[in-house]
Amino acid sequence: MVKDIYPSRVNSKPEIMERKDPVVHDSKAAENGPLSKEQVNFYEENGYIMLEKFFDNEDLELLKDELQSTMKAHEDKDGPDVIKEPNSNEIRSIFEVHKDGDFFERLSRNERLVKVVEQILGSKVYINQSRINFKPGFKGKEFYWHSDFETWHVEDGMPRMRALSCSIVLTDNYEYNGPLMLVPGSQNWYVSTAGETPEDNYKSSLQKQEVGVPDEGSMEWLVEQAGGRIDRATGPAGSVLLFDCNTMHGSAGNISPYPRSNVFFVYNSIENKLVEPFSDKAPRPEFLANRENIQPITPVADLKPTAQKK
Amino acid sequence: MVKDIYPSRVNSKPEIMERKDPVVHDSKAAENGPLSKEQVNFYEENGYIMLEKFFDNEDLELLKDELQSTMKAHEDKDGPDVIKEPNSNEIRSIFEVHKDGDFFERLSRNERLVKVVEQILGSKVYINQSRINFKPGFKGKEFYWHSDFETWHVEDGMPRMRALSCSIVLTDNYEYNGPLMLVPGSQNWYVSTAGETPEDNYKSSLQKQEVGVPDEGSMEWLVEQAGGRIDRATGPAGSVLLFDCNTMHGSAGNISPYPRSNVFFVYNSIENKLVEPFSDKAPRPEFLANRENIQPITPVADLKPTAQKK
Numbered sequence: 001m002v003k004d005i006y007p008s009r010v011n012s013k014p015e016i017m018e019r020k021d022p023v024v025h026d027s028k029a030a031e032n033g034p035l036s037k038e039q040v041n042f043y044e045e046n047g048y049i050m051l052e053k054f055f056d057n058e059d060l061e062l063l064k065d066e067l068q069s070t071m072k073a074h075e076d077k078d079g080p081d082v083i084k085e086p087n088s089n090e091i092r093s094i095f096e097v098h099k100d101g102d103f104f105e106r107l108s109r110n111e112r113l114v115k116v117v118e119q120i121l122g123s124k125v126y127i128n129q130s131r132i133n134f135k136p137g138f139k140g141k142e143f144y145w146h147s148d149f150e151t152w153h154v155e156d157g158m159p160r161m162r163a164l165s166c167s168i169v170l171t172d173n174y175e176y177n178g179p180l181m182l183v184p185g186s187q188n189w190y191v192s193t194a195g196e197t198p199e200d201n202y203k204s205s206l207q208k209q210e211v212g213v214p215d216e217g218s219m220e221w222l223v224e225q226a227g228g229r230i231d232r233a234t235g236p237a238g239s240v241l242l243f244d245c246n247t248m249h250g251s252a253g254n255i256s257p258y259p260r261s262n263v264f265f266v267y268n269s270i271e272n273k274l275v276e277p278f279s280d281k282a283p284r285p286e287f288l289a290n291r292e293n294i295q296p297i298t299p300v301a302d303l304k305p306t307a308q309k310k
Numbered sequence: 311m312v313k314d315i316y317p318s319r320v321n322s323k324p325e326i327m328e329r330k331d332p333v334v335h336d337s338k339a340a341e342n343g344p345l346s347k348e349q350v351n352f353y354e355e356n357g358y359i360m361l362e363k364f365f366d367n368e369d370l371e372l373l374k375d376e377l378q379s380t381m382k383a384h385e386d387k388d389g390p391d392v393i394k395e396p397n398s399n400e401i402r403s404i405f406e407v408h409k410d411g412d413f414f415e416r417l418s419r420n421e422r423l424v425k426v427v428e429q430i431l432g433s434k435v436y437i438n439q440s441r442i443n444f445k446p447g448f449k450g451k452e453f454y455w456h457s458d459f460e461t462w463h464v465e466d467g468m469p470r471m472r473a474l475s476c477s478i479v480l481t482d483n484y485e486y487n488g489p490l491m492l493v494p495g496s497q498n499w500y501v502s503t504a505g506e507t508p509e510d511n512y513k514s515s516l517q518k519q520e521v522g523v524p525d526e527g528s529m530e531w532l533v534e535q536a537g538g539r540i541d542r543a544t545g546p547a548g549s550v551l552l553f554d555c556n557t558m559h560g561s562a563g564n565i566s567p568y569p570r571s572n573v574f575f576v577y578n579s580i581e582n583k584l585v586e587p588f589s590d591k592a593p594r595p596e597f598l599a600n601r602e603n604i605q606p607i608t609p610v611a612d613l614k615p616t617a618q619k620k
Contacts, residue, residue, distance in 0.1 A: 138526050142452075142563050175485045176540045178562065216448050220567045230486045230566055252488065252562040253452050256540055257530045 004278045006153050006161075008192040014215045015192045016222075021161040023047065023187055023244055025122030025269065034115050043120060047187030047247035050233055054112070054240035055168065059303055064170050064237075066103045067132050067261055070094060081287040083206050090136050093206070096287040098130035098265065103303070108265050111299035113166065113240070117267045120242070121162055124296035128152070128163060128268040129288055134261045140178050140254030143209075145219055147191060148266075149245040150212050151205070154197060156289035157277040161187075163245040163268040170261045173234045178254030180233040180241065183219075185226045186248035191218045197279040202288060214248065222248055270296045314588045316463050316471075318502040324525045325502040326532075331471040333357065333497055333554055335432030335579070344425050353430060357497030357557035360543055364422070364550035365478065369613055374480050374547075376413045377442050377571055380404060391597040393516050400446050403516070406597040408440040408575065413613070418575050421609035423476065423550070427577045430552070431472055434606035438462070438473060438578040439598055444571045450488050450564030453519075455529055457501060458576075459555040460522050461515070464507060466599035467585040471497075473555040473578040480571045483544045488564030490543040490551065493529075495536045496558035501528045507589040512598060524558065532558055580606045 005020050024030075024044045030037040035049075043049040055063065074082050074094050081095040098108035107113075108127050117125050148165060152158040173179040191214040201211055214222075223230060233241045243249065245266075254260065274291045277283050286292060315330050334340075334354045340347040345359075353359040365373065384392050384404050391405040408418035417423075418437050427435050458475060462468040483489040501524040511521055524532075533540060543551045553559065555576075564570065578584075584601045587593050596602060 138529070142565060144565055174540075176491055176542060176562075181486055181565075216567070219448070223567050230484075232486060250565050252486075252565060255452055255454055255560050255562060256491075257526070257533050 006149070006190055006192070007278070008150050008154050009195050009197050009212060009279065011192070012194055014194045014218055016218055017190045017192055019161060019188045019190055019246065024120055025162055026119060029119045029122065032119065034112070035119055040119070043242065046184035046231070048182050048184070048231070048233070048241065048243035050235050051240045051242070052235050053238045055238040057238065060170070060238040062303060063107070063168065063263065067170060067263065070097065070104070070132060071134060080285065091134055093131045093133050095129070095131045097132055097263070098127045102305070104130070104132070104263065106300055106303055107263065109297050109300045110303065111301045114297055114299040116242070117164065117166065120164060121267065121269045124270040125267045126270055126290070126294050126297055127265055128158070128274070128290050129266040131264045132261070133264055135178060135254055135259060137177070137257040137259045138255060140260065142178070142253040143251045144213055145248055145250040146209055146213050147186075147246045147248050150191065150193065152245065152289065154212065154279045155201065155277055155281070155284050157275040157283060158268065158272065159275055160272050161244070161246050162272040163266060165243050165245065166265045166267060167233070167241040168263040169235060169239045169241060170237055170263065171259060172237050173260060174256070174258065175232060175234055177256040177258040177260055178251050180249055180251050182231050182233065182243060183222050183226050183248040184229055184231055186222045187244040187246045189222060189225070190246060191248070197281055199281060202284050219248070270294070316459070316500055316502070317588070318460050318464050319505050319507050319522060319589065321502070322504055324504045324528055326528055327500045327502055329471060329498045329500055329556065334430055335472055336429060339429050339432065342429065344422070345429055350429070353552065356494035356541070358492050358494070358541070358543070358551065358553035360545050361550045361552070362545050363548045365548040367548065370480070370548040372613060373417070373478065373573065377480060377573065380407065380414070380442060381444060390595065401444055403441045403443050405439070405441045407442050407573070408437045412615070414440070414442070414573065416610055416613055417573065419607050419610045420613065421611045424607055424609040426552070427474065427476065430474060431577065431579045434580040435577045436580055436600070436604050436607055437575055438468070438584070438600050439576040441574045442571070443574055445488060445564055445569060447487070447567040447569045448565060450570065452488070452563040453561045454523055455558055455560040456519055456523050457556050457558050460501065460503065462555065462599065464522065464589045465511065465587055465591070465594050467587040467593060468578065468582065469585055470582050471554070471556050472582040473576060475553050475555065476575045476577060477543070477551040478573040479545060479549045479551060480547055480573065481569060482547050483570060484566070484568065485542060485544055487566040487568040487570055488561050490559055490561050492541050492543065492553060493532050493536050493558040494539055494541055496532045497554040497556045499532060499535070500556060501532070501558070507591055509591060512594045529558070580604070
């Protein structure tokens with residue numbers, strides 16, 4: 001068994017440890033592009049970067065149409081990969097859209113996007129998880145602080161911090177419609193949480209995470225390290241937010257009339273494939289953490305079906 | 311019985327009506343001060359104004375100490391005027407602090423503050439309700455959109471829109487610790503809500519309002535009227551937020567480590583004293599809506615006890 005360098009949910013008390021992996025994995029990343037030196041440095045320092053208007057308006061319309069039609073096709077579906085809002089029947093997330101053999105697969109392999117991700121992770125990459133999210137206006141519920149890596153490591157067996165999340169923003173994100181909040185610099189610290197993982201934890205944690213969330217003392221410490229800063233991922237539709245797998249993030253509820261929707265891809269380094277979970281529980285299902293037939297992504301240039309496919 | 315020009319909770323469908331009262335009640339207000347013409351115009355147009363650093367740092371320290379000691383004195387008290395967080399035992403609000411015969415009474419009569427309120431309401435004023443609020447970090451819950459006037463009219467018998475809320479901000483309000491959100495211009499429209507007032511509604515509505523809240527269609531319309539704007543009352547500790555009794559407002563939850571606390575006074579015109587509630591229910595208790603021994607406020611100049619008392 002692989003030695004667990006990021007133990008969590010094994011002690012009765014939480015602990016803050018130093019990160020043991022780089023944030024930017026290609027030491028020459030800053031020189032090679034596509035991200036500029038300033039952008040790479042920002043990402044390394046803050047654990048995230050917002051690429052404003054990464055997709056133009058034409059792409060955006062296409063993206064929104066595809067999201068709508070995929071939502072519609074899943075309206076009456078009640079599988080484990082379709083997550084509803086707590087206290088209502090509205091769809092919040094649909095998972096594993098990158099295997100649709102169609103639009104979202106092409107999007108996940110989008111050349112401009114994949115080149116940026118490869119630049120940061122310093123290797124070929126693959127999709128570990130994907131979903132589309134729809135957060136309705138008026139009743140979108142909050143999502144408490146968490147590091148994705150903590151769960152991916154403990155419950156999925158992701159060995160190292162060499163993955164990132166990519167959120168393609170399909171609606172304008174304002175300060176007042178529950179934007180993602182991130183603690184800059186938090187990617188450099190690993191909060192080992194107290195407690196133990198329950199059986200089939202994911203069945204409730206996708207609606208409201210109870211295990212693996214940081215204690216209040218650790219959160220206060222992280223925000224203090226950030227000089228009191230909590231950043232919000234606001235920006236116009238078409239923007240792309242990239243954030244490190246260990247950046248502490250969360251979001252408040254959304255009582256505004258404005259819904260929020262996005263497409264979410266988790267890119268993992270091909271050199272960081274999942275092993276057995278670091279808890280003693282069974283791995284989570286494939287739709288949450290891909291481990292079958294893992295191949296590095298071959299990028300495609302165009303979002304439209306007329307473009308060349310592999 | 312007084313004719314009900316602002317009916318609500320009487321029909322099965324919601325309705326939006328025009329406001330039948332001015333927002334600034336003294337037609338010469340803009341000329342006489344203490345608020346400048348620009349400030350009065352801003353208030354009239356947007357239904358609120360934030361007076362940054364109205365209290366200096368010395369006053370602020372005094373205010374915070376007094377809030378802390380009052381909270382402490384109420385820690386084990388479980389009366390109807392002490393409101394706890396849903397799902398926890400932390401104090402959220404203590405009501406009727408302006409009758410403490412001490413600091414908060416003097417604060418409610420503070421000359422600089424009262425002169426501003428009189429300027430807007432165009433008459434002598436009195437305190438209709440007061441409270442201190444403490445919204446803890448990490449678990450402060452959201453408060454959904456509402457117009458205070460709707461409740462004060464229906465449940466308390468406030469005849470006209472000639473009152474305002476004054477929030478003295480004791481902690482820095484950031485975008486990310488659940489600041490008050492307001493829909494600018496919403497003070498000019500009255501959302502008559504559907505449904506009926508339950509008996510003793512206040513016992514649950516102070517934690518989570520269920521009746522008298524606007525429907526989603528009306529909220530969308532109000533935000534559209536505002537050109538899509540939803541303003542947030544951010545600002546440094548010591549600031550004072552004044553907002554009209556009919557301005558639609560709410561707040562998201564607070565998952566940040568930063569608590570929020572404030573002192574809250576509702577000033578009503580002495581010419582707008584409460585009558586019988588416009589519902590067929592008994593009036594709410596005195597601690598929520600003052601109707602006994604109403605006298606216009608005689609301002610006092612100093613917050614310290616050495617100052618002259620009436």
